[in-house]
Amino acid sequence: LTAAALVSVDNEENQSSVRYFDYLLGSATPYESSLREDLEKEEEHDLEFSLNLEKQFSNDDHKLNFFIQYMKDGETEDSKLEERVLSGESVDNPVLYQMVLNEEGENNLMFEGDYVLPLGQDAKFEAGLRGELRTIRNPYAVQELINNSWMELPEYTNDFKYDENVVAAYLQGANKFGNIGVQLGLRAEYSDIKTFLEQGSVENDRQYIDFFPTAHVTYNFNPYNAWQISYSRRIHRPHFRHLNPFYGLSDSRNIRTGNPELEPEYTNAYESGYVYTPGK
Secondary structure, eight states: EEEEEEEEEEEEEEEEEEEEEOOTOOOOOOOEEEEEEEEEEEEEEEEEEEEEEEEEEETTTTTEEEEEEEEEEEEEEEEEEEEEEESTTTTTSSOOOEEEEEEEEEEEEEEEEEEEEEEEEEEEEEEEEEEEEEEEEEEEEEEEEEEEEEEEEEGGOOEEEEEEEEEEEEEEEEEETTTTTEEEEEEEEEEEEEETTTTTEEEEEEEEEEEEEEEEEEEEEETEEEEEEEEEEEEOOOOHHOOOOOOSSSOOOSOOOOOOOOOOEEEEEEEEEEEEOOOO
C-alpha cells in the first residue's frame, strides 16, 4: 500500500512584444508601425493525492493492482496590455491600455484497476478498468481604459465550462505456440463530454462508445532474434481549449477560437520491427 501527496506553487512572469508594420493602400503615409506589449503574471497551485494498492498472490506474476488519484489545479493569468502607434498618420492616437484576467480551475479524479492471471509458463490473462472524471472552469474577463476609467468589454468576457467523464474496461490474453508468441486485446470506452459557454448559452453534449482492438505477433528465430508485427486502434480527443468557441485578446491581429463540435481523432496503427537481444 503506497500513499503519496504533492503540493506545487508556481509564480511566473512573461513578457512579450509584437511589432506590426502595415502598408496603407491609398494613404498619404503608406507605412505605419505599431507596438503591442504584454506583461503577464501567472500563478499556479497544484494539489495531488494518490493511493496505490498491490496484492501479490502465491505466484509473483499473479497480482491485483488498484490505483486512485485526485488532482486539483488552479491557474491565474493576469495580463497588462499596451498598444501604441510608433509611426504613420495615426501616430497621435492615444495609447491603448487593456487588462486580461484568465482563470482556469480543474478537478480530476482518476481510478484504475488491473488483474493479471498466469496460465502456465507462457500464457496469461489480464483484465482491467479505468475511469477519469474531469471538470474545468475557465472564466475570462477583459477591461479597457476608457476616459480614465476601466471598463469591462462584454464581447471579450465569458465563462467556459467543460465536463469530461471517460470509463474504460479491457481484456487481454497472451500465449506462445512454439516459436510464435501471440497477444490479443480489446478495450471498450464510454465517453461523456459536455461543454457550456455562458455567452449565448452555447451548450454541446457528446456521448459515444468505442472499441479498440490490439494484436501483437512475435516470431522467435532463436533466443536472440525475433520479428514482431502489431496492430492497434487508438483515440485522441480534442483538448478542452480546442472546444471553446470563445476567443481571447492576447493578440488583436490573430484571433483563435475553438469548435465545440470537433470529433475525436482515430488512428489505425500498424507496426513491424526486428528485435536483436545480445547475450542475456
